[in-house]
Amino acid sequence: MSAVESTPPARRGRGRPGNDQAAVLRAAIELFTRKGYDATSIGDLAKELGVTKSAIYHHFESKEDLLRLALDDALGELTSVVESASRDDRLSAYERLREVVRRSVEVLVSHQPSVTLLLRVRGNTAIEQGALERRRWLDDRLADLVRAAVADGALRADVPANLVSRLLFGMVNSLVEWLRADGSYDARTVADAVTTIAFDGLAIERR
Amino acid sequence: MSAVESTPPARRGRGRPGNDQAAVLRAAIELFTRKGYDATSIGDLAKELGVTKSAIYHHFESKEDLLRLALDDALGELTSVVESASRDDRLSAYERLREVVRRSVEVLVSHQPSVTLLLRVRGNTAIEQGALERRRWLDDRLADLVRAAVADGALRADVPANLVSRLLFGMVNSLVEWLRADGSYDARTVADAVTTIAFDGLAIERR
Numbered sequence: 001m002s003a004v005e006s007t008p009p010a011r012r013g014r015g016r017p018g019n020d021q022a023a024v025l026r027a028a029i030e031l032f033t034r035k036g037y038d039a040t041s042i043g044d045l046a047k048e049l050g051v052t053k054s055a056i057y058h059h060f061e062s063k064e065d066l067l068r069l070a071l072d073d074a075l076g077e078l079t080s081v082v083e084s085a086s087r088d089d090r091l092s093a094y095e096r097l098r099e100v101v102r103r104s105v106e107v108l109v110s111h112q113p114s115v116t117l118l119l120r121v122r123g124n125t126a127i128e129q130g131a132l133e134r135r136r137w138l139d140d141r142l143a144d145l146v147r148a149a150v151a152d153g154a155l156r157a158d159v160p161a162n163l164v165s166r167l168l169f170g171m172v173n174s175l176v177e178w179l180r181a182d183g184s185y186d187a188r189t190v191a192d193a194v195t196t197i198a199f200d201g202l203a204i205e206r207r
Numbered sequence: 208m209s210a211v212e213s214t215p216p217a218r219r220g221r222g223r224p225g226n227d228q229a230a231v232l233r234a235a236i237e238l239f240t241r242k243g244y245d246a247t248s249i250g251d252l253a254k255e256l257g258v259t260k261s262a263i264y265h266h267f268e269s270k271e272d273l274l275r276l277a278l279d280d281a282l283g284e285l286t287s288v289v290e291s292a293s294r295d296d297r298l299s300a301y302e303r304l305r306e307v308v309r310r311s312v313e314v315l316v317s318h319q320p321s322v323t324l325l326l327r328v329r330g331n332t333a334i335e336q337g338a339l340e341r342r343r344w345l346d347d348r349l350a351d352l353v354r355a356a357v358a359d360g361a362l363r364a365d366v367p368a369n370l371v372s373r374l375l376f377g378m379v380n381s382l383v384e385w386l387r388a389d390g391s392y393d394a395r396t397v398a399d400a401v402t403t404i405a406f407d408g409l410a411i412e413r414r
Contacts, residue, residue, distance in 0.1 A: 094410065155409050159400045163392060166385055167378055167404055174377025185370060193366045197374055201408025202362050203301065 021059040024049065028066040029113045037067055037117075038124060064127055071121065071131040074114040077107040079134065082141045093148035094155060098199055100145060101168060102191045108175050109187035116176040142169060168198055228266040231256065235273040236320045244274060244324075245331060271334055278328065278338040281321040284314040286341065289348045300355035301362060305406055307352060308375060309398045315382050316394035323383040349376060375405055 027049050031040050042063055046053045060066050081103040085096045108115050118135070121128045143165040149155040155164075171194060179190070234256050238247050249270055253260045267273050288310040292303045315322050325342070328335045350372040356362040362371075378401060386397070 154411055156403070156407075156411055159403055159409070160392070160396070163397065163400045164404065164409065167381070167400060170381025170384065171374055171378035173384075174374070174381050177377065177380075178373055185367070189367070190370065193370045193374060196363070196366055197371065197408075198404060199408050199410040200363075201404075201406050202366070202371065203406040204361055204363055 024056055024059050025066060025069055026113070028063075029070045029117050032067065032070070033113065033117050033120060037063075037121075037128075064125070067125075068127050070114045070117050071127065074107075074111055074118040075131060075134045075138075077111055078104060078115075078138055081107060082138055085145075086141070092154060093145055093152050097142070097145040097149050097155075098195055100142065101172065101198060102195050104169075104172050105175065105191040105194050106187045108172060109179065109190055112176060112180060119173055119176055139165065139169065171198065231263055231266050232273060232276055233320070235270075236277045236324050239274065239277070240320065240324050240327060244270075244328075244335075271332070274332075275334050277321045277324050278334065281314075281318055281325040282338060282341045282345075284318055285311060285322075285345055288314060289345055292352075293348070299361060300352055300359050304349070304352040304356050304362075305402055307349065308379065308405060309402050311376075311379050312382065312398040312401050313394045315379060316386065316397055319383060319387060326380055326383055346372060346376065378405065 024045070028040075028045055031045055031048055035044070040063070042053050042056055045063075045066075046056055049056075060069075082100055085091070085099045085103070088096065088099075091099065118131060121131050123129050123132045143162055146155065146161045146164045146168075150157050150161060175190065179185070185193075231252070235247075235252055238252055238255055242251070247270070249260050249263055252270075252273075253263055256263075267276075289307055292298070292306045292310070295303065295306075298306065325338060328338050330336050330339045350369055353362065353368045353371045353375075357364050357368060382397065386392070392400075
């Protein structure tokens with residue numbers, strides 16, 4: 001269920017027990033998120049894991065390599081959610097949007113460490129710039145779906161579409177701030193809550 | 208409209224033109240948010256403003272003093288929103304909750320720098336710990352209002368109340384991540400959008 005389980009299997013198997021590639025990537029994601037990517041060195045990571053720097057270079061070419069894999073993990077999952085919903089011709093724009101929101105929440109819960117890192121990226125390096133560009137592509141697809149659902153008459157037209165997509169993903173992304181600390185909800189409960197609040201609304205009486 | 212306009216007038220009037228107390232506090236909030244509070248020194252702040260350190264100590268006792276004033280600005284506004292809604296006996300729990308969400312958005316838009324700083328506080332100092340405690344108090348009042356509105360039959364009961372208050376404020380707090388960069392919405396438009404999405408829902412067809 002953690003971010004590192006989706007690293008390509010082909011890269012595994014060179015590690016020593018307990019300090020294999022997956023564990024190094026997991027520790028790197030945690031350290032990048034806690035200390036910031038710029039402030040973290042391979043030496044810091046080695047110290048955190050209690051191994052030598054060369055043990056890390058055994059698995060990864062560079063710090064950039066670790067960042068790229070971590071961000072690819074989060075972006076790959078989120079991109080796949082958007083692309084698979086877009087391909088399903090049986091669904092209306094509204095149903096696709098609802099599906100994208102639901103499945104994004106599930107990705108966020110199951111890949112929380114790498115998504116948290118993705119959301120903290122500020123674009124200081126080429127890899128971060130590339131990740132921000134892929135995030136903007138995802139945001140644009142979501143805004144397209146909102147506009148299409150409004151055009152179909154399935155979504156209310158009195159809230160600007162760009163504001164809707166910002167707030168929808170704002171609510172989804174806010175999960176990284178508290179979900180781990182809380183720990184008492186599974187992915188399905190949280191996905192149900194987000195989609196119910198956003199699409200059906202909390203109020204029982206319509207106004 | 209900025210965070211510093213609510214600093215007590217009694218503290219003003221000692222500054223030199225262009226580098227008065229309000230400008231120092233504004234720059235401190237910006238620097239604390241950008242670099243992190245721990246990583247920012249009074250020397251950094253003086254350099255940023257192009258003044259001497261003693262020019263800053265002319266207005267403020269310490270770095271802690273600046274942090275306390277910044278956090279008090281955000282917390283004072285948010286606490287006042289919750290307390291004034293709670294005092295209004297003419298409103299139902301649902302109406303109070305809706306009012307608290309609406310007015311919190313307005314506070315966030317009008318006091319964005321200090322609220323952004325508040326949301327980044329991690330509790331490394333006594334002042335930060337105190338601020339986190341006041342944030343928890345606010346979260347608890349919001350959760351109380353959600354439970355009271357559910358008990359009144361005005362709010363749907365199929366989403367756990369704690370999850371509702373987390374997600375409501377998650378959506379509100381997400382504004383600090385993008386609102387300034389975007390710049391195209393006023394406080395009322397954003398407050399309308401958040402309350403409409405959260406309480407009335409985006410979908411036109413009920414399911």
